[in-house]
Amino acid sequence: MFGQILYTQVKWSRAAVAVLSAIAFVLPALLWRAVHQGWMREYSALEVMRGFAVLGPALGVVAFFVGFILVAQAWAADAATRHVYALSLPIPWARYVALRYGAGALLLLVPTIALWLGVMLILSLVTIPESLNAYPGTVTLRFLLAALFSYSVMFALQYLSGKRAAYILLTALVGVFAFSLVLGLAGYGEVVDAVTGALLRWPGPLAVFASDWMLVDV
């Protein structure tokens, strides 16, 4: 049964996964190239750090979109046929959801492997100064974790709220923005800071996005 669900997941989201994997593969080299216009000469430690400075935040954004796309594509394909395929399967809904979640989560590995290859490629082209170290495994793992969390949030939102997911997401985003704005203007900025800190600091749910994403560091 899982094979069938995985097959449909691949079929529905292969184009998007391919595009995102290509982006993840070229991103490290592309961002380095945008900063330094080359990779043949010897770079100082600061130049190397600068060359990879934007990579972390950029990978965080890509990880978010990977999770988002994998949920949205599968749901959209199911919803187009009014979920006839899901409901006609001889398994309970909860099991179907579990299989669908597992299939999507497995596909997260594709852009992750592409990223790892891209990272290894750029590290083979650039000489890292002796005072610095490269962390290809750490960055790739962070990417996978961030994509997994993003996928799980989107999956829960989609499968708990159905076709109203977009409205709920939009309302939540506007609500959070308005709430923090009002609190800040009313002089309670520290409350906003405290809530943000709790979300972003370990063991908060968004800690993976706020953690160290440097490919090259001391």
Added chain:
Amino acid sequence: MSEPRLAIAGLAIARGALALGVAATLALSPGGAAAQSSLELRARADSAQRRATLLREAYRRVIEQDAPIADRTLSLDGVTLRYRGMDLGSADSVRVVEGVTRGLARLRAGTGAALPALLDTAAWSLDVRRRGPFGSSDLYVRDGRTNWRHTLKHPIQATDVEAGLLTRAGDRLVERTEQLRDRMGWFALRPDVAPWGEVARRLATNWSAAGRACAAGALASCRLVLERYRPKEAVTRYFEPRDYRDVVVSGASSATDSLFFASKARCVAGADSACARIVRDITPADPFGGAVRGTLLAHAIELGGDAAVARLVERRPADADLEAISLLADAAGVSEDSLIASWHRRTFAALEPASGAGVPLILSTVAWSGLLFVASRRRRYL
């Protein structure tokens, strides 16, 4: 109306009256300006100008120097602290008092008997000014010499006042001692500020060979880093030939000849020989900064406790000849080599993974994802 406001109003009225008087004299005198010689008129105008300048100066003094006249005074542990808060309510006042009390207690704990000497002016004053209708404030801490101003995003809190006192006391510590003036002291008495990781990263990625060697564990290079920065010897002390291009690009030079600029252009383009030729004409920017050197002061205080502060505050004639590292080692009660070695360990230990990195982060992220997965199976809502 408070005393300074009365004085300001009085001066403003006097200044206006003087201007009117000068204008009336010039305009209403028989025959006006024509009846006076131009020399006499100029002399009168100069006199009026001088008096206006004197009045303006007096006005400025009232505004800038005499403004922090105390609304309230606190005397705790033999230290007098004046404070005032324009537009503050009673709740804010309670927070200021709490912050002052906590700040002085922390200073007393961290500096021991040296506190009165550290706060060696007649009194410090705090001035809290609300900036707008939404609660943000400016906190000024003055000690008779300089001001420390901190903009707050929120209504004044006790922790702000406490941090202000500790910050200013740390600054005073380095201002008092000639050898320490090249380093930041504001975080020396604030255990809540941890610059170590940032300093370690700055050294490891430093554009000077000395900084990078220090990061790699060469304690002799760390000594160079922590000593007073010597701009005239900087090129030979801190840099290697492979750093020269960075020195040329970022340093300052008084050379204006076309030969220099031609060599600089070749150096920037990658010609090492051109860099070596002109690097002696360059005064490089300090590659470490006061924050890096300031961590040695903070570390010496960590090691020596309040006795270290007392030793730094105490002035002995023999101290005048000591270098900063010797002075700090003496204050910490250890040898110079030992101080530098423990500073290195302390600084680079900050780079070790903090909680929330590695396995804990994996576990927490998987746990959050698992929770969301379990929640998503709870209902079917198409």
